[in-house]
Amino acid sequence: MPDEPPPLRSADRAPRAELFRLLVEQVRDYAIFGLDDRGIVVSWNSGAERIKGYRADEIIGHHFSRFYPEEAIRAGWPQTELERATEDGRFEDEGWRVRKDGTRFWAHVVITALRDEDGTLRGFAKVTRDLTEEKRAAQLETDVRVVGEFVAMLGHELRNPLAPIRNAIDVAKRADDPQRTRWALEVVERQSAHLTRLVDDLLDIGRITRGQLSLSRRRVPLRYAIESAVEATRANIERHRHQLTVTYRAHPRVRGDSVRLTQVFTNLLDNACKYTPDGGHIDVEVSAEEDTARVVVSDTGVGVSPERLAHLFDVFTQERRSLARSEGGLGLGLAVARHLVELHGGDIVAESPGPGCGSTFRVTLPLLELLADDTEGLRPSVLSALVIDDNRDAAEMLAALLEAHGHETSLAFDGREGVRLAAREQPDVILLDIGLPDMDGYQVARRLRSDPALRGVVLVAVTGYGAEEDRRRALESGFDVHLSKPIDYATLQRRVPIFASP
Ligand SMILES: Nc1ncnc2c1ncn2[C@@H]1O[C@H](COP(=O)(O)OP(=O)(O)O)[C@@H](O)[C@H]1O
Ligand SMILES: [Mg+2]
Incomplete structure (x- = not known):
């Protein structure tokens, strides 16, 4: 057949293969590399070195999953990609990948399954392009x-x-x-x-x-935050003739910022009020199970469509002009609420059976303890304080003063006992004498500061002398405030913010 090119002689084939190898090796705009059938890297071009940062001798022989972020590995994504390429011949993907130095880049990836003449899978060819700039x-x-x-x-x-x-x-x-x-x-x-x-x-x-929102943490009965939120929204609820029911199945206390928790529930109640046609029902239910406190706010209002549920907590999202809304908002309330709940180590989710069928918002927070008596729930400003002082009279006197102002106290008479009690009770504030018999107050402070569980605790140094040098040393050791004896309650309120705020 005269039209067909003459069959290659094996002498010609070798230079062509060589040319092809050089071509692949020297392309710099694409990472081109080969994997065997298990995903082990077997070849590596200069584009791969440039984009991913590994030299060929560093990466050949290693599994390709190291190019993926941790969360993708946990989700089994590298394996899924190989399986999809095996089934369909090729697989295309875009996503974050990780360079040798740990930085991420946005990759466009094509994986092609390589089969020999019998159809046996021999491995994969992977071509990756860095699209970080385009993505940005x-x-x-x-x-x-x-x-x-x-x-x-x-x-x-x-x-x-x-x-x-x-x-x-x-x-x-x-x-x-x-x-x-x-x-x-x-x-x-x-x-x-x-x-x-x-x-x-x-x-x-x-x-x-800007990452500048911080909490002033103390023991807060959830009931206090909820009653405050109800108080803040009561006029609004009445104006819309909604029926509000609040049910306490338990009286959980959490560690948190009562003002910020009130803000979370106020946002939820405001929304329930606003997105429910007049004369609706709003239910709040408080409960606790194992180590979790739970608050559920539900309404009989306009509801949320499934596709919007996922974005409800994003900044700047709002059902565009959904109601003829005379009480517009900026669409920030839920974003703020979620952030505040997360700062408390909790979680907030929304549910709705669909438009017109009402909405439910569930807030969970780490449970600190359960209160037996519901009247206790209305005392917001109970602090738990640990007093560490080797002078028993001084320690007991200070504790009595704090208790007289409604706070809960525990006592330790040396540093070691103080550190042990602090770890067990996780108080809101520790008042610590500097001159202790075993370790001095500075050492105790450093020990306390190295415990992640005590990160939010307020540390107050209480000393006989108020010299500038002592003050500086106290602050360097991790104390928040340095006070000279004797201490009265007015001084605490003036100098230690946690005693001043509600
Ligand atoms: N209880 C609710 N029922 C129905 N939709 C709600 C409810 N709460 C919030 N949404 C929806 O979520 C969006 C975001 O809420 P939010 O961040 O509080 O903003 P805003 O109250 O300013 O509209 C609202 O615009 C509304 O579409
Ligand atoms: Mg709102």
Whole structure:
């Protein structure tokens, strides 16, 4: 057959194969490498070295899963890729991969199954391209768009309450009738409260984004945070004629920031109120099981569609103009709530059977302890304090003072016992004498600070002398505050913030 090229003589074949090998080896824009049928790297080109950072002799013989982030490995993704390539001949993927130095890059990957003439699987060819720059550019574009939309919405939502405020002022100025003036002032009150909430949410999101939001932790009965949230939303709930039921199946106490926990439940109740047509039902249920405290807020409102459920807690997401909403928000409340719950070591999830079928929000928090008596739940400012002082009279006197102000105390008379009690009781605050018989107060402070479980504890140095040198040394050893004896309660309130806040 004259048209067919003449069959290759084996003498020609060798140079072509050599040329092909050089081509693959020297391509620098793509990582091209071979795997055997188990995923062990068997060949490596210069693009692979450039993109992934390993030299051929460092990586050949190793399993290819080391190119994947930990979470992908845990999910069994490398193996899944090989299985899919084996089944379909090839598999294409985009995702984060890890370089030798631990940094990540965004990769576009094609895996091709290599079979010999009999169809036996011999291994895989993997071609990877680094798309990090493209990914960044695309992300930036999305970010710019989202921020632009957010700013437009922000202007709108901030302006909304201003119109009724200005009108109300106008009405009040002209009204002769005190009842009308009163009504106008109530409008101003309500709308400026709403404005304040919007601005507070904005400020919180700013702090969260910059990692600057911190908690002032103490023992909080959940009941206290919930009652405060109910109090904050009561007027709103009544105006919408909703029926609110709060049920306590247990009285859990958690370690946390009572102001921030109140904010979480206020956000949930506000939403339930806002996204439920007038005259609906809102239920709050508090319970505890094993080491978890649980608060469930459910309503009979507009519900959430399945595709939106996943994004409810993202910043800047909101059902666009879903209701004719006279009480708009910035779509930040749930993002803030989630962040606050996570700072407490907890979790928040949303459920809804679908639009029109109501919503349920479940908050779980690590349980500190259960209170037997529900009246205790209304005392928010109980601190647990550990006093360490070898002078028994001084220790007992200070403890009595704290107890007189409603706090719980425990006592230790030397450093070792103090460290042991601190680990067991995890108090909110430790008042520590510096001159102790066994280890001195500075050593005790360093020991306490090295215990991760005690990270949030407030450490107060209590000494006979208030010299500048002692003060400096105390702060260096990890104390938060340095006080000179004798101590009275007013000094504690003034100098140690945890005693001042509610
Ligand atoms: N109880 C609820 N019922 C139905 N949808 C809700 C509920 N709570 C929140 N959502 C939805 O989640 C979105 C985000 O809530 P949030 O962050 O509090 O923002 P905002 O209250 O400012 O709208 C809301 O816009 C709404 O679409
Ligand atoms: Mg909200």
